[in-house]
Amino acid sequence: MIRVSVLGAGGRMGTEVVRALKDAQDMQTALLLGPDDDPAAINPSNTDVAVDFTSPDAVLGNTLALIGQGVHTVIGTTGWTKERLDQVRQALDGHPGLSVFIAPNFAISAVLADRFAAMAARYFESAEVVELHHPDKVDAPSGTALGTASAIAEARRQAGMGPMPDATQQPDPSRGRVVDGVHVHAVRLRGLNAHEEILMGNPGEQLTIRADSFERVSFMPGVLLAVRRAGSIPGLTVGLDHYLF
Ligand SMILES: NC(=O)C1=CN([C@@H]2O[C@H](COP(=O)(O)OP(=O)(O)OC[C@H]3O[C@@H](n4cnc5c(N)ncnc54)[C@H](O)[C@@H]3O)[C@@H](O)[C@H]2O)C=CC1
Ligand SMILES: O=C(O)C1=N[C@H](C(=O)O)C[C@H](O)C1
Numbered sequence: 001m002i003r004v005s006v007l008g009a010g011g012r013m014g015t016e017v018v019r020a021l022k023d024a025q026d027m028q029t030a031l032l033l034g035p036d037d038d039p040a041a042i043n044p045s046n047t048d049v050a051v052d053f054t055s056p057d058a059v060l061g062n063t064l065a066l067i068g069q070g071v072h073t074v075i076g077t078t079g080w081t082k083e084r085l086d087q088v089r090q091a092l093d094g095h096p097g098l099s100v101f102i103a104p105n106f107a108i109s110a111v112l113a114d115r116f117a118a119m120a121a122r123y124f125e126s127a128e129v130v131e132l133h134h135p136d137k138v139d140a141p142s143g144t145a146l147g148t149a150s151a152i153a154e155a156r157r158q159a160g161m162g163p164m165p166d167a168t169q170q171p172d173p174s175r176g177r178v179v180d181g182v183h184v185h186a187v188r189l190r191g192l193n194a195h196e197e198i199l200m201g202n203p204g205e206q207l208t209i210r211a212d213s214f215e216r217v218s219f220m221p222g223v224l225l226a227v228r229r230a231g232s233i234p235g236l237t238v239g240l241d242h243y244l245f
Contacts, residue, residue, distance in 0.1 A: 013053035039065040072230035078143030104143035106222030113211035122159035124200035140186040153180035
């Protein structure tokens with residue numbers, strides 16, 4: 001049995017993870033932590049893998065604490081930057097064999113949409129990303145959209161493509177956040193869960209790639225896969241694609 005502790009266990013995703021763990025034959029829940037609990041309560045004597053679905057403010061501190069405790073960690077929480085990821089890598093240097101796995105999105109639809117976008121990017125002059133979420137989400141744009149934009153930008157760079165056409169004369173918030181040259185727009189709307197649309201255009205044609213997570217259960221197969229694979233790739237790994245393709 002894999003003993004799994006959950007940080008953010010009382011939240012929207014945490015609640016769903018706890019439910020999924022109960023249904024998984026090869027896993028058992030260990031500690032369930034909320035915002036007032038000390039992540040250092042989690043250690044190898046009670047936990048094989050810790051899962052974090054907390055908040056962008058809390059996740060780095062939790063991760064460093066869990067590395068210090070020598071516990072493999074699976075993270076769905078957003079709010080990662082290059083600098084924060086570097087801090088995690090540095091902390092892991094002192095813990096050979098330990099793994100930290102971060103996925104901006106655990107849903108297969110979103111992971112595939114990302115991959116398709118990267119494949120298609122070199123064939124289109126223009127690309128923009130629109131992410132649409134429930135209005136209780138605290139961060140914008142979504143971690144998924146930031147990753148998608150970077151993947152598109154990287155594919156365009158590799159193909160030797162220049163900037164996208166855009167005659168807008170003054171920078172304006174209505175054009176969204178520019179991530180690595182790719183415009184990212186965020187919609188917050190009651191009734192939505194987690195959705196992303198990638199728009200690509202050429203003269204006379206358009207490709208739209210869309211992923212919809214209607215319910216949080218869509219993330220659970222990915223979370224359980226990452227828990228089962230914890231420790232299989234030592235160090236820091238970002239993206240469920242590492243386990244899928
Ligand atoms: N990677 C993925 O597939 C997905 C990622 N997310 C991300 O997961 C994160 C959580 O999302 P939700 O569950 O919707 O948020 P939420 O606000 O419903 O839940 C977060 C929970 O964490 C708790 N918390 C805050 N700080 C804590 C700390 N230091 N220690 C322990 N618990 C703490 C809060 O009290 C709350 O119960 C967000 O960053 C969101 O973007 C959400 C859905 C899917
Ligand atoms: O907060 C959410 O709900 C989600 N957050 C993640 C993100 O920011 O990309 C993943 C998914 O979009 C749901």
